[in-house]
Amino acid sequence: MPKPRPNTNARVPRKMHVYCEGRKTEPNYLQSYINNKSDSRLRTVIRIEDSNKNTPVQLVEEAIRDKNSGNNPTGDAYWVVYDRESTHKYSDDLHEKAYSLAIQNNVNIALSNVCFEYWLLLHFISTNAPYASFDDLITQSVLKTHVRKNTGKGYEKGSREIFRIVRENIGDARTRALAINAQTLSTAPAGVTRPYKLNPYTGIPLLLDAIDSFPG
Structure with missing residues (x-):
């Protein structure tokens, strides 16, 4: 009796590819966040890609290259995660180029203004x-005070302890972020809607929502 032929039309699971500006923190x-989800499938279909790119344009271009490489199934989702940073470091023109490229190529952006912190x-x-900058936030905000209270140490970029001390408050952070994003947008000058022009703003809740509903 002949062996059954393999099903060559088997559906390849969709994947989400996430490219981060930060090498450790994000x-x-x-x-x-993914590892703590009850749906263990997410650990195999969502990839935090190992990227060495660290500017908005480079990250978006990397996502586009991978999307168009033919190495990934059609329908995969692509996200880039980066900071607005200070206007001295990254100009509005650079951010506009990255944002426009992403829109044109169906790449999603999770931008934090001024930074992930x-x-x-x-x-x-x-x-x-x-x-105005990462240094400004660390110096002027209460983030380092809360981190020290929970860890006994100051805030360190890339620390693996951060998620442990904030995970119970993720729901609060999402609620606050959505309200503040809406407030920032409502008070911005007419026609100003790009996230890199909205301070403060964070697109991380959008990415978390996408993770929660993937694969959908």
């Missing part, structure tokens, strides 16, 4: 204070 948080701060308090 990947550690996001991977821990603003999202972390929202796990502890609700604040619509704008910050």
Whole structure:
């Protein structure tokens, strides 16, 4: 009796590819978030890609290259995660180029203005204070105070302890972020809607929502 032929039309599971500007802080948080989900499938279909790119344009271009490489199934989702940073470091023109490229190529952006640490701060308090840079936020906000209270140490970028001390407050952070994003947008000058022009703002809740509903 002949052996049954393999099903060559078997559906390849969709995957989500996430490219982060930070080498440790964002990947550690996001991977821990995925690992803590009850749906274990997410650990195999969501990939925090090992990227060495660290500017908005480079990250978006990397996602586009991978999307168009033919190495991944059609229908995979692509996200880039990066910070607005100070206007001295990254110009509006650079951010506009990255944003436009992403829209044109159906790549999703989770931008934090001014930095990812603003999202972390929202796990502890609700604040619509704008910050000019990472250093400004660390110096002027209460983030380091809350981290020290929970760990006995100061805030360290890339620390694997961060997710442990904030995970119980993720729901609060999401609620606060959505309210503050809406408030920032409502008070922005007419026609100003790009996230990199909205301070404060964080798109991390959008990414977490996408993770929660993937694969859908």
